[in-house]
Amino acid sequence: MDQNSFPGWHGTTIIGVRKGGRVVVAGDGQVSLGQTVIKGTARKVRRLSPGGFDVVAGFAGSTADAFTLLERLEAKLEATPGQLQRASVDLAKDWRTDKYLQKLEAMLIVTDGSELFVITGAGDVLEPEHDVAAIGSGGNYALAAARGMMETDRSAEEVARAAMAIAADICVYTNGKLTVEEIEAQA
Template sequence: MTETSDFPGWHGTTIIGVKKGGAVVIAGDGQVSLGQTVIKGTARKVRRIAPGGYEVVAGFAGSTADAFTLLERLETKLEATPGQLQRAAVELAKDWRTDKYLQKLEAMLIVSDGAQMYVITGAGDVLEPEHDVAAIGSGGNYALAAARALIDSDKDADEIARTAMAIAADICVYTNGNLTVEKISQ
């Protein structure tokens, strides 16, 4: 039997959120890798959820099953607090930090309702990014740097997100150029 420390681990995913001009764009690549092997190139890591008609876009990095569990929990929190993304995110982060089952989940989320954007982590963090750009995942720092360099340009949120993701895909071996892009306005 192989110990988990010997398991090569899943790598992959770059997710970026860019807020500009009254809109938020969340984009994610499609690559899933196991060790040195690309398992799938067309994974969809950015999704829309609409509990009670309140639309939210979420992108996730980390374990897919864990991320779906978190997205379901977020949707439940949003149903309990309609139109209050920040409150739902904080409640999810509290549960994630204190619940023994949820503590084992390995994923991160970027969520937005078009007006607000947050990064939610298993450490109990709900972070509102500075400079209206957030990025997570293995290529997140590359995408973040590229988007930060472009945020004051004439490009809109969609163009910035796509350009930043292309730069990350050129640098990070765990990121590809097969994008899922969702836009949500205030």
């Protein structure tokens, strides 16, 4: 498939890093339409608090599609408070089986400070190996960079920021204007 088939998939980098009892989700701010940068300061990482239970989510892909998925995730979390894995699986099931949702072009990284998941439209809820997950056009660059830094004394935030800087240097659809959210496991 060429880039124009799925233009929403080529426009961002999101990374989640779990280290030292904390999880950091960082995302760049670039929004591209084809080869044109439309906005450089978008917020693609957000904190959700359904029922007082904090979750951090980052999205890659079509913004409108991602907002639809975030709303659905919030509803699932309200129905199953404190159960991120269950809410994520329920969302992925709906996404895979609902004809409207099947057309959505986005991916999510979600965390409650303990669990870290990538949710895809293929019905996947993936818990990453090595405590690092990355999505979007620069995701593989950020993932490789972060994995190379996980054994250092850098904090989760330092690893995420450095990995994002490397991805921004390589991927033309990623910039260095970051939104960073940190969360620790809740009791």
